[in-house]
Amino acid sequence: MTLAFNVSRLDFLTALAALQNITGKKGTLAVLANILLESDQEGLVMTATDLEVGIRCRIPAEILSPGSVTLPARKLFELVKESEEKHLHLEEQENSWVKISAESSDCRLSGISADEFPSFPPYREDNLVAIPTALMTDLIDKTIYSVAHEGENNFNLAGILLEKEILDEGHFLRMVSSDGHRLSMMEGKVETDLSSLEMDRVILIPKKGIQEIRKLCDEEETVLLGLEEKQAVLKAGGYTLVVRLMSGDFPDYKGIIQVINKAKHIGIDRRKMMHSLKRVNIFTEDRYNAVNFIIENDKITLSSQNMDYGSAREEVPAGYQGESMEIGFNGKYFYEALQVMDSEKVKAYINSEESPCLLQGDKDPGYLSVIMPMKL
Structure with missing residues (x-):
């Protein structure tokens, strides 16, 4: 039988928005760019896959005639998104064409037979x-x-x-x-x-x-x-x-983390360091984002240089007492590690001028980041 159903535009659009990004890219099987629509006793089942990731959902729908068909995900999403009606009627016609109609409009969208769509992988419910x-x-x-x-x-x-x-x-x-x-x-x-x-x-x-x-x-x-x-x-x-x-x-x-000595650390104000890194990163070379760190008593001096645009230098207060160190890090990596943290005060463990940096914070239990040094 050919599929025909009435559906809430909002329900349909919400599901399409979640599924359309899964659909396969160009160059893969043509049917992977489509979403599978099929009826069951509870409503409309919608499936998308790119053979790596598959997603399926069920939405309420008035099934007028049971069946299944696949339609191009992006075009279907755009059509439903631009519709101004509260309810839509979809009806499969010959050769997998589907008529999509509402009170004041209708269009026809070319589909592909559901027989060509990959089966959804079976899974066990008992070990969830x-x-x-x-x-x-x-x-x-x-x-x-x-x-x-x-x-x-x-x-x-x-x-x-x-x-x-x-x-x-x-x-x-x-x-x-x-x-x-x-x-x-x-x-x-x-x-x-x-x-x-x-x-x-x-x-x-x-x-x-x-x-x-x-x-x-x-x-x-x-x-x-x-x-x-x-x-x-x-x-x-x-x-x-x-x-x-x-x-x-x-x-x-685990071996990488264990080699970092945590006997001493550098105390960093996360927000101040992020703001300084953001400015210094403007002048890094795009490929490596190299930033020079000079670590001295009570401060870290950040500097970067770009042959085309210029240079930058920032001093950031830091809780540190010890021998001065000069070391290079990718400024973008350092910034991104700090960005996901919640701690206002961050501990940076750096053992030497050639060692990686381990970042941790008391308000981020269970989290750590390790950044490898760079030669400048």
Whole structure:
């Protein structure tokens, strides 16, 4: 039978907005640029995938004739977005053409048969664990900024490592990311029992999947998380997200952290340092963003130089007593690490002029950032 239904424009638009960014890019299978629309007993089921990330949701609809069809995601979203009506009528016609009509308008949109659309990956409901979205967003926000870009460095760094740790004092979730030049880690305690999460191997979630998980957390207080051999599953607010996991190993981040001596630290006012870095970064060379740090008693002097535009120099108060050091860091990396923190006072652990910098703050429990030095 051919699909026909009436639907609230607002419900339809909300779902399309969530799904359309998942659809495949040009050069992939043509049907991956489409959204699958299919009826069931409870309403309209909508699915999008790029074979790496798949998302499915169900919205209320008056099903006039059961069936299924796929329509181009971007065009359908634009049509619904620009409509001024409260309700829309969609009706499949010959050769997967669909008529979209309202009280004062109608149009026809070319679709592709639902038979060509990939099947949604099956998953197990029994191993889903409830995670507070406040924790999930904190884990993501404090690690996603240091994920490597696709095609840059090691392929395995283009995602985030997810780990669990079960200790006497409780169950913890941890996310770690690195692009080879910096590393960020965030962990938090979970009241839920994490024993059922299958994490006896390296769990690497691609950046796009992490971004979609983050979006799912915006409207709900809890997300259901499940981990299987090749995929992560999340459910929240009527949406089901399935993300294909990356394969391979992740660098020994614990070894990197452990080599940093934390006997002494430099006390930094986070906001003052961020404002100074923002100004100094204007004069860095775009590719490396190199900033010179001269660390002396009670202050850090930041400086940068651009052959085309000029130079900048800033003095920032710092809690430090010891031998002076001169060291280079990527100013953009330093700024981004400070930007995700809540602490007003930040501790910077730098052992020598060639050692990495570890950043931590008392108001950011579970978080740390490591930034590798640069030769200037």
